[in-house]
Amino acid sequence: MIRLITEIDDNGPVPPRGLARIFPDLTRRRIRHTIEQVRTLGLVSIRSGVGLGLTDAGLQLADIYDSTARWARTHNHPSSTCTFITRVRATLQLLTPVQRPVAAPPAGPVEAVEDLARLREALDRWIDSHWSDDEPADALQDLPEAA
Structure with a gap:
């Protein structure tokens, strides 16, 4: 996806x-x-x-993917050399509530965590504005998955 x-x-x-x-x-x-x-x-x-x-929802989600990849590239997550898809997937996994807090990079730990929190807020706003309670829960769980 x-x-x-x-x-x-x-x-x-x-x-x-x-x-x-x-x-x-x-x-x-x-x-x-x-x-x-x-x-x-x-x-x-x-x-x-x-x-x-x-x-419009797809365009907004693409913007979230871009922001997520930029955060990952800036903080070398999950590594300094990886693909756009790997960066987005790994960072979206950090944004899921069941994950442990992110281990921030040494260069700017507070900034990294704050930026990650802003990404989570953006994703939450996007989900809130594009899905209602009657949407299938599994559809939202599959959202970060790549094709």
Whole structure:
């Protein structure tokens, strides 16, 4: 999901059949499942003649992914050399309530924790504004997962 949302955010709408070319490492079944999931969550819509495009919710989530990756890159989380997806996944895991508090990097521990708290607040606001209590709980639990 992270890869799909980021791809559309970075490069604009994509034709659904073009996703196999964009993500050659994923099976067609996995791509279809991811498209169904992001459509169900209201993150993308299919635009006639254009393809899959991000909804307002999808654009806002892409901004959260970007902010999350920037925090991770700044604080070398989970390591100094890793991919955008790895950075986003690892940082989103820090934002889940069941995780232990983040071990802040030595260069700026207070700032790192404060910035991470701001990311959590942004994610909470996004969830609150795009989901109601009648949404399936498992959909929100799957949110940080990448395709």
